[in-house]
Amino acid sequence: MSTLSYEILKQDKETHARLGLIRTRRGDIITPYLVPVATLASVRALGSDDLALLGVQCALANTYHLHLKPGDELIRKLGGLHRFMNFPGPLFSDSGGFQAFSMGFGREHNISKIGNIFPQETECHETSHMSLRERKKTGQTKDAKNENLTRITDEGISFKSMTDGAWHFLDAETSMRIQSNLNSDIIMAFDECTSPLSDYDYTKKAMHRTHDWAVQSLHHHDKSQALYGIIQGGWFEDLRRESTRFIASQSFDGIAVGGSLGNCKQDMHQVLDWVVPMLDDRPRHLLGIGEIDDIFEGVQRGIDTFDCVSPTRIARRGSLFVSPKAGGCPENKFRINIKAAKYRDDELPVDPNCQCPTCRSYSRAYLRHLYDAGELSYFRLASLHNLYFMLRLMEEIRESIRAENFMKLKNKWLKKI
């Protein structure tokens, strides 16, 4: 029996959107789904009891971070990631390639995977467990710009650890070994993530490297884990198509779209328009993306799973999600800023329509107070809300596909009627 199977429960008639079921050795994932990110074996500020409370189906951990801290060998010794973080459901891990990029080239050039300036609120991967303010304090932002933190060859990626300053080396075999040590259920092939600053020639070179590493990953990976291949090729149509053909031709259990997604969100949509129609029915993951509009655009184009730290990250910074009924709209990114003075005496919950544990128990005034006072409980209550909100949105999206009104839902949220 395969380590992963995928079934389309309902195909949208108007779009590529689909309701699906991914079966893993540790349980099922009903898709479309936004996979919460547990960078360092913890969805930031939340415990595994919170994940159970929110009904989180699966989570994604970061190979790069866990390799450095506490070390994947230690996690193996302790019985694997599920036992370590007390999460029984399916776990994804990424390949480490993106972090080697974002910690190196990305930081050096102040660039992210969709062309924005680093670091930014909407940037979707955890680049460090430190906040910008913390990095500024320790002088790490300055250093990073003036130093080569990454060296990439056909063999693999050398990178200087932000944790201990030592040089580390990742290649396909190492990435597969680390992910085997983690014992996650869905793992990613090792890849090189290019940036929007990379030119055609470099992006092509990197893509071919990624293809070689994809084959090596297939060879070296732990066969009890499901392996996703990663499509690269930047925002060059012929490269994306070539990469899609190659990755899709390999015996991966699923396909992920990675790498540079252009200079703006429209470029990202374009990449998906090139790539997804060329894919067969294996599950499709869009790496490191997950704002509300991105989710709708991705689902419409046939993406099954997303991962993004944004819900919990923006929560920690005071941005809390509100639905359209509570004033959320594309212009405000469906967020209120709880720091605002107007919430000082606001007795309403963050979103009066929300049934999350935070909205059921506390007022905006209380959350604003906790934020203002720097109370630690703020971070959990805010993260619970934002994560619940996104998971509820994913549920609404799934319901809409089942009820054949996905585009209606999308237009309601994005006001494109």
Added chain:
Amino acid sequence: MSTLSYEILKQDKETHARLGLIRTRRGDIITPYLVPVATLASVRALGSDDLALLGVQCALANTYHLHLKPGDELIRKLGGLHRFMNFPGPLFSDSGGFQAFSMGFGREHNISKIGNIFPQETECHETSHMSLRERKKTGQTKDAKNENLTRITDEGISFKSMTDGAWHFLDAETSMRIQSNLNSDIIMAFDECTSPLSDYDYTKKAMHRTHDWAVQSLHHHDKSQALYGIIQGGWFEDLRRESTRFIASQSFDGIAVGGSLGNCKQDMHQVLDWVVPMLDDRPRHLLGIGEIDDIFEGVQRGIDTFDCVSPTRIARRGSLFVSPKAGGCPENKFRINIKAAKYRDDELPVDPNCQCPTCRSYSRAYLRHLYDAGELSYFRLASLHNLYFMLRLMEEIRESIRAENFMKLKNKWLKKI
């Protein structure tokens, strides 16, 4: 009907220890009990759902802190403290006098209420929401030593706010109004807390001021709230006895022992030996004290309730409680330091005999990793453990009084057999 009643369920035969029941307008408190501290309307790092999970009977909020942030008028407007922090059970508030002391004289002279150097791990009141490191960064420790932050007259206490730098004034009437705004169930009379550095004459003067303020507090307090009087008098026997006689002669609903408790724990025991035998059967609270040995010594001397931030504060700093069976003893203060390298691969829970949510779910290795990585989830999981541990200890103490073997339990823990 009185706003508070107290019943002795069982009087220990060997000691002054007693099993009791305090009935308040918001429910009962079975004593002896360590009241968790919710300085700024949040037991640090925990939500009200966590308090419910742990079966917390009651909590204590700080008048001084809440007056400054977010403001007691705002809390009143928002329906009071219970609604604000979503805690339905009985709430204590202190009078603000101690904080005016600890933020002023205490900080100026690096002194705490039992003579130790400020700030210290065992110091039991929250002196600030900032850590020592944070205060050092902002230069506030230096400033504090070189500046008078408090001015005390017979009228009341003027203090410079650590929050906004402005001067504030507290007197009995103001303290009663603030506590009425908070709408807590058990409030404290306004008092002046002296330090172990205060001489006889000053301590006497302050005590008389406190007695005047006690009478004013009785006059001004919201009669729907239960009011405790506070015994002062430092570590001078005649003053403590005089204060006890005076406070006990007034129509307070309960009696608290406050102020300087001498230069060492033995001095504190001595103060209790002077004071408690002079008291009638109203409930007795020992302010700001609550390490494990203190609890046993206090209960033995007839104290019913304690309050202390120590369990959650030390948790945040990496100190986690372990019972005698797991190696806890007076010498290590029943604590392990989760930062220690030896816990790196330790698969055991913090305390293998503990049934708290953290010990049921995670290993020492995981908690050490979270601490080491600065993960926010650490603070909650560690606080849950330490608070559960103390509440379970209080339960054991109550059971021992019921079973007539309190001293046996005390000797087992403190190894005084």
